[in-house]
Amino acid sequence: MLTSETTRKSxxxxxxxPSANNSNALFTGAELVVKSLVDLGVKHIFGYPxxxxxxxxxxLLAQEDIQHILVRHEQAATHMADGYSRSTDxxxxxxxxxxxxxxNCVTGIATAYMDSIPMVVLSGQVxxxxxxDDAFQETDMLGCxxxxxxxxxxxxxxxxxxxxxxxxxxxxxxxxxxxVVVDLPKDKLSPPHRxxxxxxxxxxxxxxxxxxxxxxxxxxxxxxxxxxxxxxVIYAGGGVILSGASELLLEFTETINAPVASTxxxxxxxxxxxxxxxxxxxxxxxxxxxxxxxxxxxxxxxGARFDDRVTNNTSKFCPDATIIHVDIDPTSISKNIxxxxxxxxxxxxxxxxxxxxxxxxxxxxxPSYTSWWQDIKGWRxxxxxxxQKEGSGIKSQQVIESIYRATNGDALITSDVGQHQxxxxxxxxxxxxxxxxxxxxxxxxGFGFPAAMGVKLANPEKEVVCISGDGSIQxxxxxxxxxxxYSIPVKIVILNNKNLGMxxxxxxxxxxxxxxxxxxDSLPDFVRLAEAYGHIGMTxxxxxxxxESLAQAMAMKDxxxxxxxxxxxxxxxxxxxxxxxxxxxxxLAKGVDQ
Amino acid sequence: xxxxxxxxxLENEPGALSRIVGLFSQxxxxxxxxxxxxxxxxxxxxxxxxxSGDHKVIEQITKQVNKLVDVLKIKxxxxxxxxxxxxxxxxxxxxxxxxxxxxxxxxxxxxGQIVDSTNQLYTxxxxxxxxKLNAFIRSIRRQSDIIEIVRSGCVAIARGEKALTA
Numbered sequence: 001m002l003t004s005e006t007t008r009k010s011x012x013x014x015x016x017x018p019s020a021n022n023s024n025a026l027f028t029g030a031e032l033v034v035k036s037l038v039d040l041g042v043k044h045i046f047g048y049p050x051x052x053x054x055x056x057x058x059x060l061l062a063q064e065d066i067q068h069i070l071v072r073h074e075q076a077a078t079h080m081a082d083g084y085s086r087s088t089d090x091x092x093x094x095x096x097x098x099x100x101x102x103x104n105c106v107t108g109i110a111t112a113y114m115d116s117i118p119m120v121v122l123s124g125q126v127x128x129x130x131x132x133d134d135a136f137q138e139t140d141m142l143g144c145x146x147x148x149x150x151x152x153x154x155x156x157x158x159x160x161x162x163x164x165x166x167x168x169x170x171x172x173x174x175x176x177x178x179x180v181v182v183d184l185p186k187d188k189l190s191p192p193h194r195x196x197x198x199x200x201x202x203x204x205x206x207x208x209x210x211x212x213x214x215x216x217x218x219x220x221x222x223x224x225x226x227x228x229x230x231x232x233v234i235y236a237g238g239g240v241i242l243s244g245a246s247e248l249l250l251e252f253t254e255t256i257n258a259p260v261a262s263t264x265x266x267x268x269x270x271x272x273x274x275x276x277x278x279x280x281x282x283x284x285x286x287x288x289x290x291x292x293x294x295x296x297x298x299x300x301x302x303g304a305r306f307d308d309r310v311t312n313n314t315s316k317f318c319p320d321a322t323i324i325h326v327d328i329d330p331t332s333i334s335k336n337i338x339x340x341x342x343x344x345x346x347x348x349x350x351x352x353x354x355x356x357x358x359x360x361x362x363x364x365x366x367p368s369y370t371s372w373w374q375d376i377k378g379w380r381x382x383x384x385x386x387x388q389k390e391g392s393g394i395k396s397q398q399v400i401e402s403i404y405r406a407t408n409g410d411a412l413i414t415s416d417v418g419q420h421q422x423x424x425x426x427x428x429x430x431x432x433x434x435x436x437x438x439x440x441x442x443x444x445x446g447f448g449f450p451a452a453m454g455v456k457l458a459n460p461e462k463e464v465v466c467i468s469g470d471g472s473i474q475x476x477x478x479x480x481x482x483x484x485x486y487s488i489p490v491k492i493v494i495l496n497n498k499n500l501g502m503x504x505x506x507x508x509x510x511x512x513x514x515x516x517x518x519x520x521d522s523l524p525d526f527v528r529l530a531e532a533y534g535h536i537g538m539t540x541x542x543x544x545x546x547x548e549s550l551a552q553a554m555a556m557k558d559x560x561x562x563x564x565x566x567x568x569x570x571x572x573x574x575x576x577x578x579x580x581x582x583x584x585x586x587x588l589a590k591g592v593d594q
Numbered sequence: 595x596x597x598x599x600x601x602x603x604l605e606n607e608p609g610a611l612s613r614i615v616g617l618f619s620q621x622x623x624x625x626x627x628x629x630x631x632x633x634x635x636x637x638x639x640x641x642x643x644x645x646s647g648d649h650k651v652i653e654q655i656t657k658q659v660n661k662l663v664d665v666l667k668i669k670x671x672x673x674x675x676x677x678x679x680x681x682x683x684x685x686x687x688x689x690x691x692x693x694x695x696x697x698x699x700x701x702x703x704x705x706g707q708i709v710d711s712t713n714q715l716y717t718x719x720x721x722x723x724x725x726k727l728n729a730f731i732r733s734i735r736r737q738s739d740i741i742e743i744v745r746s747g748c749v750a751i752a753r754g755e756k757a758l759t760a
Contacts, residue, residue: 142609147620151663154608171663206760207605207666331657334650 026194029158030055031062033122033184036165038065039199042093044084044457045069046077050097051137052124055189069457069486072478074101076450078108079476082117083451084458086437087412089244091118091172092454098124098186099137103144107444110148112179114441115265116242118172119179120165121145125154127187141183150178158188162199170203175210176329177242210328214345214353221341222300222324223357227364229298229322231372232258235281238265238440239303239327241433245348246270249302252351255358257366259376261289263304264425265440272429278376282310283577284422287384287588290577292376293318294584301325303347306336307441316582326350384575384588385426393568394543396420396495399550400427403465403493406550411463412455414438416448416472419501422573424467446475452490453483463491463554470496470520480533483560491553492562494526497569505572510579530562541566597626597724598652599678599750601758602641602659603667606632610664614641617662623647623655627680627747638666638760642749644724669758671750678750681719682727683709687739688716696737704730715741724748 027035033056037045046069049057060068071077074096081092092112096102102123112119126135142152151171153164161184168180226232234256240249246269253260253276260270261281270277279286281293293299299321304310306325311317317337325332325339326347333342343350358364387397400423403411413428414437415421421438430436437455439447452466473494483490495501504518530537536559540549546565553561574592578585586594604610611630618625626644633640645655652670659668671678688694694716701708701718704726710717720730727745734740752758 143612146609146613146616152609205663208663329661331654331661335654338650 023196025197027197028055028059028191028194029155029161029184029189030059032158032161032195032197033165033189034059034063034066035197036162036199037093038063039162040166040169042066042091045093045095046071046080046084046454047095048074048077048097048101050099050101050124052098052126052186053095053101053122053184053189055186055191056095056122056124056184068095069482071450072481073476074104075108075446076476076479076482078105078119078121079111079444079447079450080454080457081119082108082112082447083414083437083454085112085117085119085454086451087434087455088458090458091120091169094119094121096121096123097137098126098141099139101137102141103139106144106148107442107446109145109179109181111439111442111444111447113148113150115238115439116177117179118177120168120172121179121181123181123183125183125185128156128185129187131185141181145181148179149181150176152181152183154183155185155188158193159195159198161188162197166200166203167205171205171208175208211330211344212328212346212349214326214343214350218341218343219350219353219357222326222343223354223361225298225322225324225341226256226300226354226358227361229258231296231369231375232256232298232300233292233296234258234260235263235293235299235301235304236260236266236269237263237302237304239347240266240269241303243303243328243347244433245302245346245351246433248348248351248355250274252355255355255366257369258300259292259373261285261293263307263310263440264438266304267425267436268430268433271431273431278380280425281583282307283312284426284573284575285310285577286426287382287575287584287586287594288376288379290575290584290586291379294582295375296321299323301327301339302351303327305332308336310583311337312577312583312585313580318583382588382594387589391568392543394541394546394565396423396497396567396571397427398543398546399493399495399565399567400424400467402546402550403467404428405547406554407463407465411435411465412437412452412459414448414452414455414464414466416466416468416475417443417445417502418469418472419497419505419571419573420467420469420472420495422502423495426573445472448472449490449492450476450479452492453479453488456488456490457486465491465493465554468492468494469501470494470498470523471500474524477529480530480535480560480562484534487558489556489558489560492560493550494562494564495567496523496526496564497567497571498523499569501571502573508572509576526562526564530560535560535562537562537564539564539566597644597646597672599671599676599748600643600645600656600659601669601671601750602643602665603633603758603760604639604641604662605664605666606637606639607664610639611641613662613664614643614659617658618645618655621654621658623651627745629747629749635760640758642747644748666760667758669752671752674756675753676750677753678723678748679721680724680727680748681721681746682730683744684718684720684731684734684740685742686716686718686734687714687741689714693738697734700730700734700737704733706730
């Protein structure tokens with residue numbers, strides 16, 4: 001220790017201006033952080049300064065490659081980085097100070113973790129000699145975040161900063177993606193100590209080697225099952241989108257002529273209007289999607305994890321089906337539902353293997369599955385997404401359909417959590433992957449708006465609409481201020497039913513209509529609120545004016561527009577699975593059993 | 595629910611152990627015992643965990659542990675030929691000559707050793723499988739007052755050529 005300390009001190013005496021071209025140049029820890037991020041191609045950081053990261057904020061001033069977005073609350077920074085990542089192939093980057101700065105990120109990290117989103121959170125830490133002393137703004141961030149990160153690092157030597165950040169990015173992006181926290185004690189960042197910048201050419205972690213390619217024997221078994229299927233279904237999840245396998249999925253779908261049901265996270269992995277798409281499955285899935293699953297004899301699960309919101313009662317889950325489960329994460333396989341044919345690997349690579357295997361099979365020609373498609377046609381004819389349009393008020397479903405028209409079905413849609421989220425998932429047929437951005441696993445209210453800001457920054461030329469509710473929007477509404485500062489013209493549509501609609505629906509169904517703490521009696525005037533933040537606010541209450549007003553709002557390309565739509569207060573989301581039932585035990589409307 | 599012994603090789607990094615322990619509590623897996631120490635390679639630690647659960651649970655535990663970035667390898671030892679041992683110290687009341695004789699005899703039967711003694715007390719050291727240590731406790735309890743017991747938890751290794759190495 002003594003030797004290295006001595007070396008460092010003598011290094012510090014050599015004063016050299018930082019220069020990228022000079023390999024002998026020396027940098028402070030904070031400069032190493034910034035330089036590493038620049039070299040890793042980072043263009044945006046979402047963050048909030050504070051005592052322990054001031055050196056990094058100072059170093060940020062000396063470069064022009066990275067734009068720092070100053071948020072109004074750290075939670076929003078994580079959701080912005082998250083949305084940024086979900087709408088691109090980039091890692092979302094967050095920079096926060098120690099203590100409260102770091103703990104405010106916990107919800108956002110958990111959100112990213114549940115949905116496997118690549119994110120790197122750089123959190124400040126008190127100086128090494130103060131760690132454990134309950135110093136000012138000290139929190140054990142590695143401890144706080146441990147159950148909700150893919151991995152985390154603390155920086156013990158400033159020299160290791162570039163290699164550590166490179167590892168964090170590699171882990172965040174590869175295998176099953178996820179958030180990585182890098183804790184940076186202040187003394188490792190501060191002058192006067194200076195170090196050489198050594199970024200490794202290639203990251204190698206000996207204990208980390210995710211399986212990318214499916215095992216040949218398992219591929220063979222899966223192909224046999226697919227070949228022998230009479231009623232196959234593809235159950236596609238977020239993994240398809242994360243591995244960039246949408247085009248291959250389309251090819252595979254058409255090759256085997258199977259219907260595709262998608263999870264909430266998988267929406268857009270196949271075009272919503274495609275003839276083989278039967279819709280979202282699960283709790284609020286379509287009748288045809290859940291029926292198709294329940295009656296299938298072979299289920300090809302791709303990058304999905306048999307979540308409880310999909311399966312309903314696991315003991316009644318598709319008892320006759322042979323389950324082929326493809327996932328890059330072995331822990332997802334046979335965790336909730338036993339997989340008869342597990343295949344560990346990246347969806348993209350395994351789908352290619354499937355297609356190659358089918359191509360060489362001389363006896364394989366695309367089956368017609370006439371009676372299977374006939375069954376599906378019958379289920380579709382129930383038109384489970386039909387709803388009563390008459391009445392004086394605006395229906396939530398109508399609003400989503402109107403947004404679809406106003407955006408030509410082309411906007412990037414983010415959502416918060418609640419009824420509006422399910423309406424958006426069901427009534428906006430997504431054309432492409434990464435078009436639909438929501439907190440599926442954790443169900444984080446307050447996600448949608450900051451996520452939309454991240455999406456817009458990453459896709460400035462695209463239309464970005466956040467669909468929210470009167471409850472969710474208030475969980476991160478302070479970011480209207482950030483929107484103004486950086487001119488991030490997103491559109492926010494609030495489906496305002498003056499209630500926490502989803503909770504109220506559950507209380508209607510499971511608690512005999514006893515409503516406990518679901519009324520928003522003191523909602524703000526959203527129009528004036530938008531105006532107070534320097535934006536445009538609109539209220540729509542007349543169904544006749546819905547299309548016109550939304551089109552008007554969308555036409556204001558360079559403006560943030562907050563659109564408060566007063567919708568029918570007592571609407572429920574349907575279809576809906578019955579509690580403890582099988583996947584296809586459902587209500588199709590209020591009191592309407594299938 | 596059968597006892598399962600898992601052997602884990604992982605990076606000897608700060609926080610690595612807490613990731614293992616945290617995983618068990620986070621996912622409601624049992625830990626009956628856990629031992630950890632560095633290996634001959636100082637960059638690696640070896641953990642032996644005794645746990646229990648049905649086949650499905652053990653499979654999940656194995657996969658989840660393996661998924662931790664710090665973990666190089668995990669191996670279930672209970673389904674292969676292996677050796678397991680636990681170390682125990684038992685402090686016993688040995689006030690009377692009869693009690694002292696009885697403790698000594700019982701310790702001999704169990705191949706234990708008396709490693710400390712005072713006018714009042716004997717401390718017995720015993721190694722073996724869990725069952726053997728439990729049998730000693732049952733046996734000695736009838737003859738003497740147990741003042742204190744400390745057990746190491748089991749360590750285990752595969753028999754023959756099989757080895758858990760980086």
